Amino acid sequence: MSKSEAINYIPFKQKLRGYLKHPMSLFLLILVIGAAVITVGLVAILLGHLLIKGIPHIKPHLFEWKYTTDNLSMMPAIINTFIMVILTLLIAVPVGISSAIYLVEYAKRGNKVVSVIRLTTETLAGIPSIVFGLFGFIVFNTMIFKGYSMIGGALTLSMMVLPIIIRTTEEALISVPDLFREGSFGLGAGKLRTITRIVLPYAMPGILAGIILSIGRIVGETAALIFTAGTIPGVPKALTRSGRTLSLHLFELVQNPQAPTDRYFNAAYATAVVLLALVVLVNALSSFIAKKLSSK
Amino acid sequence: MNYKMEINNVNLFYDKFQALKDVTIPIAEKQITAFIGPSGCGKSTLLKSLNRMNDLIEGCLIKGKMLLDGEDIYGGMNVDILRKRVGMVFQKPNPFSMSIYDNIAYGPRTHGIRSKAALDEIVEKSLKNAAIWNETKDRLKKSALGMSGGQQQRLCIARALSVSPEVILMDEPTSALDPISTGKIEELMSELKKEYTVIIVTHNMQQATRISDTTAFFLLGEMVEHNVTREIFSNPKEKRTEDYITGRFG
Ligand SMILES: Nc1ncnc2c1ncn2[C@@H]1O[C@H](COP(=O)(O)OP(=O)(O)OP(=O)(O)O)[C@@H](O)[C@H]1O
Ligand SMILES: [Mg+2]
Numbered sequence: 001m002s003k004s005e006a007i008n009y010i011p012f013k014q015k016l017r018g019y020l021k022h023p024m025s026l027f028l029l030i031l032v033i034g035a036a037v038i039t040v041g042l043v044a045i046l047l048g049h050l051l052i053k054g055i056p057h058i059k060p061h062l063f064e065w066k067y068t069t070d071n072l073s074m075m076p077a078i079i080n081t082f083i084m085v086i087l088t089l090l091i092a093v094p095v096g097i098s099s100a101i102y103l104v105e106y107a108k109r110g111n112k113v114v115s116v117i118r119l120t121t122e123t124l125a126g127i128p129s130i131v132f133g134l135f136g137f138i139v140f141n142t143m144i145f146k147g148y149s150m151i152g153g154a155l156t157l158s159m160m161v162l163p164i165i166i167r168t169t170e171e172a173l174i175s176v177p178d179l180f181r182e183g184s185f186g187l188g189a190g191k192l193r194t195i196t197r198i199v200l201p202y203a204m205p206g207i208l209a210g211i212i213l214s215i216g217r218i219v220g221e222t223a224a225l226i227f228t229a230g231t232i233p234g235v236p237k238a239l240t241r242s243g244r245t246l247s248l249h250l251f252e253l254v255q256n257p258q259a260p261t262d263r264y265f266n267a268a269y270a271t272a273v274v275l276l277a278l279v280v281l282v283n284a285l286s287s288f289i290a291k292k293l294s295s296k
Numbered sequence: 297m298n299y300k301m302e303i304n305n306v307n308l309f310y311d312k313f314q315a316l317k318d319v320t321i322p323i324a325e326k327q328i329t330a331f332i333g334p335s336g337c338g339k340s341t342l343l344k345s346l347n348r349m350n351d352l353i354e355g356c357l358i359k360g361k362m363l364l365d366g367e368d369i370y371g372g373m374n375v376d377i378l379r380k381r382v383g384m385v386f387q388k389p390n391p392f393s394m395s396i397y398d399n400i401a402y403g404p405r406t407h408g409i410r411s412k413a414a415l416d417e418i419v420e421k422s423l424k425n426a427a428i429w430n431e432t433k434d435r436l437k438k439s440a441l442g443m444s445g446g447q448q449q450r451l452c453i454a455r456a457l458s459v460s461p462e463v464i465l466m467d468e469p470t471s472a473l474d475p476i477s478t479g480k481i482e483e484l485m486s487e488l489k490k491e492y493t494v495i496i497v498t499h500n501m502q503q504a505t506r507i508s509d510t511t512a513f514f515l516l517g518e519m520v521e522h523n524v525t526r527e528i529f530s531n532p533k534e535k536r537t538e539d540y541i542t543g544r545f546g
Contacts, residue, residue, distance in 0.1 A: 179390035188380035
C-alpha cells in the first residue's frame with residue numbers, strides 16, 4: 001500500500017492550510033526547527049574545525065613512548081589518563097556505591113544522617129573544580145604527599161565524582177521495584193544477600209551509567225589537576241610523583257610560551273582530536289554495555 | 297483439629313491508624329483458609345504479619361500473639377527461618393530477572409544447599425509440584441521474564457515451594473491473571489493442600505467457595521466471622537457477612 005492511500009495520511013497541501021489558519025503554530029514550528037538547526041550546526045562547525053585542523057597533524061612522533069620538547073609526544077599523557085581514571089574509580093566507586101546502598105537500603109526515612117549526606121553530596125556537586133584543585137593542593141600537596149602527585153590528583157577527582165556516583169547509584173537502587181526485595185526476603189534471604197544478588201544486578205545498568213559519566217569527567221578535567229597531579233610530561237615512576245593527563249597535556253601545549261609557533265599548536269589540535277576520540281569511545285562503550293545488560 | 301498457626305487477639309497499628317482490631321483465627325493444618333472482605337479491611341496486613349514481612353514497614357506495631365506450631369513467631373524465632381517455613385506468593389508475579397533454574401535455586405542456595413545434584417532435584421520437584429515442569433523443562437536456562445504472566449505466577453509458587461515451607465501465604469495470587477491461568481492455579485492449590493497449609497486472600501468469592509475449606513470475613517480491621525466456607529456462604533451468622541456476600545454491602 002502506498003503512503004497516500006493510508007486513511008491517516010495528511011497531504012502536504014492540507015497541512016499547509018492548517019498552519020496558515022493558525023499562524024502561531026507555524027511560528028512555533030519555525031522556531032523549533034531553527035533551534036535544532038543552530039544546535040546541530042554549531043556541533044558540526046566545532047567538530048569539523050577540530051578534525052580538519054587536527055587529523056593532518058596526527059603523526060607517529062606524537063605517539064613515542066617518551067615525551068621530549070622535540071616530539072611533543074602525547075603517549076605518556078594517554079597512559080597517565082588511564083592511570084588517573086583507574087585510580088580515581090578505585091577510590092570513588094566503592095565509597096560511592098556503599099554510601100548509596102546505605103542511603104537507600106539501610107537508612108530509615110527521615111533519618112538526620114541521610115539529609116546531611118544528601119546535602120553534602122549536593123553541595124559537593126555544585127563546587128567549581130578549581131576550588132577542588134585548591135583544596136587538594138593544600139591538603140595533599142602541602143600536607144600529605146609534599147608535592148605534586150598522581151595519587152593527590154586522584155583523591156581530588158574522587159571527591160568531584162563521588163556525588164555523581166552516589167546520585168546515579170541511589171536513583172538506580174530506588175528504581176528497583178520492592179516486589180523483588182519482598183520476593184527475596186519472603187524466601188528467607190537476609191538483607192545482604194538480597195542486596196548483592198537481587199538489587200545490585202538489577203540496578204547495574206544505572207550504576208554503570210554513573211561510572212561512565214565519572215570517567216568522562218575525569219578524562220576532561222584540568223583545573224583540579226593543575227594544582228594536584230601537576231604537569232610533568234612523563235609517566236611517573238611512582239603514584240606519589242607528578243604526571244599530566246591528556247587534558248592537561250593539551251592545556252600545557254597551548255600555554256607554552258612557544259605555543260604560537262605552529263609546532264605546538266598543531267600538536268595541540270592533534271591531541272584534542274585524540275581526547276575527543278577517547279570521550280566518544282567511552283560514551284559508545286557505555287551505551288553498548290547498557291544495552292547488553294538491559295537486554296539480558 | 298490440629299492448628300498449624302494461631303492468631304490470637306492481634307491488634308496492629310500503622311503509626312496511629314489501627315489496621316487490625318483484636319483478630320483471632322486458628323489456622324487448620326493442611327487446609328485452605330480464605331480471607332475475604334472489602335478493600336482496605338486488613339487482609340494483606342494480617343497475611344504479611346504471619347511471616348513478618350511487616351518488619352520492613354516503619355511504624356508498624358503489633359500486639360497479641362501469633363503462633364506457628366505453638367511457637368511464638370514474634371518471640372525468639374529467627375526471621376529467616378520463619379520465612380523459610382512460612383512462604384509467600386505475591387499478588388503480582390515477581391520472578392527475579394535471572395534464569396528459571398536460578399529463580400527456583402535461589403531459595404535453597406540461600407539456605408546453604410550448594411551441590412548441583414541436590415539443586416537439580418529440588419528445581420525439578422518444585423516445578424513439578426507447581427504444575428509447570430512440562431512448560432519449563434526445555435528452557436531452564438532461559439530468563440524467567442520471557443514467560444507469560446500465568447506461567448510466571450506458577451513459577452513463583454514453585455519458588456515458594458523450593459525451600460519446603462510448611463505454610464504458604466498467597467495474596468490475591470490470581471488477580472492479575474486470565475481465567476485459564478486462574479483455573480490452573482486453583483487446581484494446583486487443591487493439590488498443594490495435601491502437603492501444605494495454605495492461606496489465601498481473594499476478592500473473588502467464587503474462588504473462595506471453590507477452593508477453601510474455611511473462610512474468614514473481615515471488615516474495617518475486624519474479623520467478623522470465621523467458619524466452614526460452605527456455612528459462611530450459605531448460612532452466614534452475621535448480618536454484615538450476609539450483606540457483603542450478597543453484594544448488598546455498601
Ligand atoms: N504501610 C502502610 N502504612 C500505613 N497504612 C497502611 C500500610 N499498609 C496498609 N495500610 C492501611 O491499612 C489498611 C489495611 O490495608 P491492607 O493492605 O491490609 O488491606 P487489604 O484488605 O489487603 O485491601 P485490598 O483488598 O485492597 O488489598 C488500609 O486502610 C491501608 O490504607
Ligand atoms: Mg491486599
